[in-house]
Amino acid sequence: MAVTDLTACEIRKAIAERRLSAVEAAEGCLRAIGRLDPKIKAFLSTDPEGARRRAAEVDRRLAAGENVGLLAGIPVAVKDNMCTADGQPTTCASRILGGWRAPYDAHVVERLKAEGAVIVGKTNLDEFAMGSSTENSAYGATRNPWDLTRVPGGSSGGSAAAVAARLVPIALGSDTGGSIRQPAALCGVVGMKPTYGRVSRYGLVAFASSLDQIGPFGRTVADAALLLRATAGHDRRDSTSVREPVPDYLEGLEEPVRPLRIGVPREFFSAGIDPEVESVVREALAVYERLGAALVPIMLPHSTDYAIATYYIVATSEASSNLARYDGVHYGYRSSDHTDMIDMYMRSRAQGFGDEVKRRIMLGTYALSSGYYDAYYKKALEVRRLIRRDFEQAFAKVDCIMGPTSPTPAFRVGERTADPLAMYLSDVYTVSANLAAIAGISIPCGFTAGGLPVGLQIITDVFTEGRLLRIARMYERETGWTKRAPPIAEGAA
């Protein structure tokens, strides 16, 4: 079996038992990247020498009997909107940060290193995490490993594709409106957005500060649990990170949640859903029923269309503020044809930002501007509270909420780029969890007749990641979707 067919947990065990070296694991991934990534384009940069060095260091320390950490020797990829200070740039897939070298590591990057992980590269994303297909990258689109004519989803499409194609076993992404869960669904892998505040955002380049969260991708629920455990926890450098203790998410993972009441919102099965997606997801819900769970019809009246409208006001408003720092002064791209300082701002930003980023900054600026603030931004925040209340009422009756992660399977490259609104509707089932700050996961639950992955989304209340993972594991144990590899990844690396 090729090392790239092993899960992170299997690699961890093999390395700990000295059946596999960290260097072998890294080399296996680097070979797979060399062979497949020219077609998939999951990576914006790789650091083979750095990876080999770190892997050799892990092997040396293990041989000396040291405890190297939770992720000792496991190759990992990091979405390119998280700061890495050594070896590789941090570009956010934007020309405005082309070649930029971060002066510090993100908190999660520090955690990866402290736990002995081997970072092999930075993955592609929609520019500044704004998008649902990774087509908004200034450096080219990533392809879906299951069908190279289709998108991997976004904005964490590179990380999702890298894990799906078995280039790395685990990867970090970020989720502001669904940017981990949706690409996980489209690529047939596990992707999780923790509760807001569970994982420090220090060093995550900010898009929408009240919505952004970093989370894990893996091929299995256990791998996602492992990566979450390694990266979660309080960080005093992020004042929105919480002091909730981090449980060992792997311990007790095999224990089913009983009794299990599953809320099924009719809004998550409304018009616009692909009939094959609906059918596959309802079959997954039937598996839970066979396991003894009760399906409870619920209503989340504000969670779909109203949530998209709320999201595209709140997120864009926060983005207009966060992206004001890209002005050609302190870092990043500066135009060469300006006349004065204001003109420098105007031209640097015009030349450095892509269209979607410009659209969102302008939307947010408009929504916050004098005369429109009450009608748009304040109104959106009021609806946000209604969305939050929908979930509070639901969680009084059920333990979790389930539905499709995405209304459709992976769409073709170029299919939605002419209509921004059509692209925004890809997130119709995911944005409400960000607005309400709650945790959500997407797990593979089958395929369409055409061989495209379908994801089941499971949502639970704040700081219940352990229960969420156990609920996900219940289904994974009964089914074998995570074992199936995309044809492109079959065969030894």
Next chain:
Amino acid sequence: MALSSKEVLKVGTLSRIRLTPEEVEKFSSQLSAILDYVDKLRELDTAGVEPLAHALPIHNVLRPDEPRPGLAPEQALGGAPQSEGDFFRVPRVLDEGASA
């Protein structure tokens, strides 16, 4: 909610993003369509509903007022497009009466 070209240009200026005439036209129709969509929030009665700006009930996270090391000047200036000594170098900001 249809945005006029004039409004798009104004938003562009507020956003500090220079727009070509073609972009003004393109963004005008795209932004108008998006604003039409988000206008559906008007259907909801939110009288008496408190805005929810922050997801979690965390307030006033403070630390002791003790100096801690930050970025060294070389690190802070390391990505600067232009610098001079310990300063970021920028174009002259013109006297009053000039643009902006």
